Amino acid sequence: MVSTPAPTPLWLALQPVANARLMLFEVERPNAREPQPIRRHVLDCFLKFDQIVGSRDNGPLVDTGDVAYGGYLCRAATLPLTTTNPWDWLDAQQDWSTPGLREGLPLPWDPDRLGTVVAPCDGTIWLGPLAQLQTPGVLPNNPRAHFAGCSVLHFGAAYGPGGIGLLTQPLLGERISLVLKPHRVLLLRTGDTLNLIAERYGTTVQTLRRINPALATTETIVTVEGDTLSLLAGRHGTTVDYLRQLNPSLLRDEGHTVVLGDTLKTVAEQYDTTVTTLRNYNPDYDRWPQHDPLPVGVVLDVLAIRPSSLLDPGQSLLVPAYRPSTLLPLGAWIYLPERRASAVAENAWDLDLTPEPSTP
Numbered sequence: 001m002v003s004t005p006a007p008t009p010l011w012l013a014l015q016p017v018a019n020a021r022l023m024l025f026e027v028e029r030p031n032a033r034e035p036q037p038i039r040r041h042v043l044d045c046f047l048k049f050d051q052i053v054g055s056r057d058n059g060p061l062v063d064t065g066d067v068a069y070g071g072y073l074c075r076a077a078t079l080p081l082t083t084t085n086p087w088d089w090l091d092a093q094q095d096w097s098t099p100g101l102r103e104g105l106p107l108p109w110d111p112d113r114l115g116t117v118v119a120p121c122d123g124t125i126w127l128g129p130l131a132q133l134q135t136p137g138v139l140p141n142n143p144r145a146h147f148a149g150c151s152v153l154h155f156g157a158a159y160g161p162g163g164i165g166l167l168t169q170p171l172l173g174e175r176i177s178l179v180l181k182p183h184r185v186l187l188l189r190t191g192d193t194l195n196l197i198a199e200r201y202g203t204t205v206q207t208l209r210r211i212n213p214a215l216a217t218t219e220t221i222v223t224v225e226g227d228t229l230s231l232l233a234g235r236h237g238t239t240v241d242y243l244r245q246l247n248p249s250l251l252r253d254e255g256h257t258v259v260l261g262d263t264l265k266t267v268a269e270q271y272d273t274t275v276t277t278l279r280n281y282n283p284d285y286d287r288w289p290q291h292d293p294l295p296v297g298v299v300l301d302v303l304a305i306r307p308s309s310l311l312d313p314g315q316s317l318l319v320p321a322y323r324p325s326t327l328l329p330l331g332a333w334i335y336l337p338e339r340r341a342s343a344v345a346e347n348a349w350d351l352d353l354t355p356e357p358s359t360p
Helices: 194-200 204-211 229-235 240-246 264-270 274-282
Strands: 019-026 037-050 067-080 122-128 144-155 175-181 185-187 217-222 253-256 301-302 316-320 334-337
Touching: 019 067, 037 175, 067 334, 122 175, 122 334, 144 185, 185 253, 185 274, 194 204, 229 240, 253 274, 264 274
Parallel strands: none
Antiparallel strands: 019 037, 019 122, 037 067, 067 175, 122 144, 144 175, 185 334, 217 316, 253 301
């Protein structure tokens, strides 16, 4: 008796024609100003070309020259945030855990239960024949394939005629809409450093670290005689504020009693800090214009350890592991920041518009 093969599950119907693999970051607080990534998601997708974005179609997350695609998720897996192989997400063998859906529940309002990647989100895409993927993961040598940055605009979509409303989950797999962003990822070559890349692409070392979690790793150093926060920040290519974030022991504060004529700007200069840091320590004055006189007698929290203050020798501090001059790993890749032609200043309310005195 010939046995009848079991029918293929419906959610696997598109996997044989899947033509793209995505790597997306799940973040702890999706609505935060600077969301912190906590793990990576790998998605196999079937995508169909939609259009090349023109100047009339650009907008939030979408720029002129981006390439729009739409399609369906076929299968998904998750990976830890850090890795020794930057191409592990292109490994042919993954621990596929969900059929055509993102893993976990999209509950950004409950950090303890957050377990998936939510749109909008950024990542990378390999658009090409998935049969070329190998184990362990490497970047396939296919000149017709695309390795680029991407931004996912939507997961799920209104499905079926007649406006079914809340039914957003087709049986074949979750709907996905994204744009491919050319020239937003960089393959590293011999001699590449953060300094060279920042100069070449008109950005900063701090920005490159911020958008590349793999470059945000830290190491512990021991201070020696003569070390200051300013000296350490310059040596490790970072800022004094970031060193304070890494080392809470540097955030001791003491009071400053406001006298006549004090402003946020003058107090910040007096304590060798920034207006932004001063506002962070004094949330009641977060929206106080930096050049307006402060109320006399108010006590402001200020930093006790100034950037120029000598640190105690023998103190253990965390600093960025990748210095600006550190050679980056050959054959790996990093994100490049988005380039905007112009931007609207968010702090226009805080600008000093007092005209310069004319010289006779």
